[in-house]
Amino acid sequence: MKRTVPLILAFISGIVMVIAFFCREGSLAENLSQEFLIWSSIIGGFSLLLGCASIVRVQWKHVSQQKSGWGFSVVTLAAVLISGLPGVFAVSWSPLFGRGTGSIYDWIFVYISTPMSGTMFGILAFYIASAAYRAFRARSAEATLLLITASLVMLWRIPMGEAFLGTISSHLVDFVNTYIMLGINLAVQRGIIIGAALGAASMSLRILLGIERTYMGRG
Amino acid sequence: MNIWQRMSSIDRHYVYLLVAATVIFPLIVPAHFPIGISPEARQLYEAVDSLPEGSVVLLTFDMYANNLAETEPIARAALYHLFRKNLKVVTVTTIPFGGPSIAERITRELAAKYHKTYGVDYVNLGYKPNYVSVLKGMGSSIESIYPTDNSSTPLAQLPLMQTVKNYADMKFIYVVADNGIVDYWISIVQAQYGIRVGCGVTSVMAPKLYAYVGSGQMTGLLGGMKGAAEYELLVGKEGLAVTGMGIQSLVHLLIIALIFIGNLGFFMEKRRAARAKS
Numbered sequence: 001m002k003r004t005v006p007l008i009l010a011f012i013s014g015i016v017m018v019i020a021f022f023c024r025e026g027s028l029a030e031n032l033s034q035e036f037l038i039w040s041s042i043i044g045g046f047s048l049l050l051g052c053a054s055i056v057r058v059q060w061k062h063v064s065q066q067k068s069g070w071g072f073s074v075v076t077l078a079a080v081l082i083s084g085l086p087g088v089f090a091v092s093w094s095p096l097f098g099r100g101t102g103s104i105y106d107w108i109f110v111y112i113s114t115p116m117s118g119t120m121f122g123i124l125a126f127y128i129a130s131a132a133y134r135a136f137r138a139r140s141a142e143a144t145l146l147l148i149t150a151s152l153v154m155l156w157r158i159p160m161g162e163a164f165l166g167t168i169s170s171h172l173v174d175f176v177n178t179y180i181m182l183g184i185n186l187a188v189q190r191g192i193i194i195g196a197a198l199g200a201a202s203m204s205l206r207i208l209l210g211i212e213r214t215y216m217g218r219g
Numbered sequence: 220m221n222i223w224q225r226m227s228s229i230d231r232h233y234v235y236l237l238v239a240a241t242v243i244f245p246l247i248v249p250a251h252f253p254i255g256i257s258p259e260a261r262q263l264y265e266a267v268d269s270l271p272e273g274s275v276v277l278l279t280f281d282m283y284a285n286n287l288a289e290t291e292p293i294a295r296a297a298l299y300h301l302f303r304k305n306l307k308v309v310t311v312t313t314i315p316f317g318g319p320s321i322a323e324r325i326t327r328e329l330a331a332k333y334h335k336t337y338g339v340d341y342v343n344l345g346y347k348p349n350y351v352s353v354l355k356g357m358g359s360s361i362e363s364i365y366p367t368d369n370s371s372t373p374l375a376q377l378p379l380m381q382t383v384k385n386y387a388d389m390k391f392i393y394v395v396a397d398n399g400i401v402d403y404w405i406s407i408v409q410a411q412y413g414i415r416v417g418c419g420v421t422s423v424m425a426p427k428l429y430a431y432v433g434s435g436q437m438t439g440l441l442g443g444m445k446g447a448a449e450y451e452l453l454v455g456k457e458g459l460a461v462t463g464m465g466i467q468s469l470v471h472l473l474i475i476a477l478i479f480i481g482n483l484g485f486f487m488e489k490r491r492a493a494r495a496k497s
Contacts, residue, residue: 021411030359037356038363044349048315091371099345100370101323109284109320117285125470129238130231133477137485147482151475157422157445158468159252177257181429189430197406 007210014208055080083108152176223491226484234477241473245465252468254461259432260449263417263439264300267391272305274390275383279404280312280322281396286421287321292447292460293419294325294395300454301393302333307379308341309389311357311365313350313400319343319369338377345369350400354407358386386412391438394418401428405436419446 013036020033055076062073087105091098099105138144155161156176165172206212220228270276278297282290301308310326312318322343335341344365347353356364361384362374374380382388392414394404401418409416415438418428422443431437441450444467447460 025359034356034359034363037352037359040352041347041349041356041364044347044352048348098370099319099323101320101327106320106323109317110324113317114284114287117283118287121285121288125242126235126238129470129474129477130234132474133229133234133481134231136478136481138482147478151478154471154475157443158471159254159464160468160472162255163253173255181426182433185426186429186433189427190433193402193427193430 003213003216006216007213010215011208011210014204052080052084149180153180221488221491223484223487226480227482227488228484229477229480237473237477238470241469242466245469249462250465251461252464254445254448254452254464256449256453257446259429259440259442260446260453261439262432263419263441264450264453266415266417266438267297267300267306267393268304270304270306270390273307275307275309275379275388276301277386277389277392278308278310279392279394279396279400280310280318280325281314281394281398281400282312282318282321283314283397284317284321286397288459288463289421289443289447290395290397290419291321291325292444292458292463293441293450294321295329295458296447296450296454296456296460297393297395297419298325298329299333299456300450302329302335302340303454307383309344309379309383310341311344311353312346313353314398315346315348319345323369338372339379342374342377342379343369351403351407354403355411358408358412361385386414389414392416395420397421397424405431409436419450 016029016032016036020027020029023029059073059076059080061067062070063077067073083105086097086103087099089097091100091103095102096104136143136147136150138147152165153176155165156173162173165176169175203212207215267276278294278301280294282294298308308326310322312322322345326341326343327337329335330337330341337343344361345368347364353364361380365374367373368377368380386392386408392404392408394401394416396404396418397420401420401424404416404418408414416436417439418437419441420428420443422445425440425442425446428437428440428442432440441447444460444463448464451458451460
């Protein structure tokens, strides 16, 4: 029962979505698929709630048992409650509630989350510069090719570099755009995209036919 | 340690100091360089610019806070262009934390500047979970997926949403994103509903998306701060991206110079060692 019902549900909902793709607007399959999509969005909402409940339960356990680093759990719990609850409360109770401009939720996002995330991301620039300096060595033909291409693309992406490439040859900027980005890069990316799409299609088919069952928590 | 060895093993703290100096210097002494317009940026600009007045455009704010330096200038330049052209704008986001706030802040700020009325000229639908369902479901009925907007106002009370029922009522989708959602806008929305999609994304994402530009599935592409700067110049509204290009230029040049110095030291030392051996 535990295995058969999810398999039947996955098969029916999947098949309905496939059939609906070939049906006209207003048809039974199309209406049913729209209904499934609404359910899916609602289930997505509940999964967020489940995620919140899970993080609170795990962190609370850490705090109550005073495990190593429990102080961080207190910070996590405080962050979840302080940022989450005011965003859920009705804006009619107070303009500080809800998710609009001027709300606590918005204030936390603009003045805490954004600068912190920006700082974390900005630090990457230092590591990238240091890593590029140490790792980009022309030790082999492949590494040399990568090095030259990376340098050309980096130059192409900045105005000063564009001007510099233009002084070497008036066609060099077009060469980078046409042959590297829209040539070699495009061909490789297209291969990756097609490969990933074929993989996704076969995985979907395996789920529909009940061959792939890992989504149920077992093989 | 000889000079070549020193060149190939500069302490990382000096590299960090150089990067910091390169970032701070253009902020104190701003420098503007001529920015070339790429064919992909021009294609996106022309696609939006050719839309008839009053057309509805879906603008997405699929972005997190950490990439705002690249994505916010794109969103601002795009919105400026849309409002200036008197196009109707519907905004959505697939990012729960940040997306709705960024959309709300930028749209309200620019709308006030260009005297646009909420509900008539633009609507912010906000966030709904499970983006694949949202993207697919909006193709049949936006109201069934978003019964209310970001401020919990029923769509039935918003005049603009009386004329916009699904993708068929839209002329263009302008995706501003910093994550893999772009693939879904192409594979679900563009491929299945035939609506034109243009994108503004972070620099690291752009190379992958050239495949969609090449196949004609994507109408124009802006890559990172350079793309944002190009679009700012095209719409005639220089902003954060044009200013930021000075910083980005110097940091790129510094990285290239460091790579060159490292390789020069590496080669010379290798040659010296080979000579000493023979």
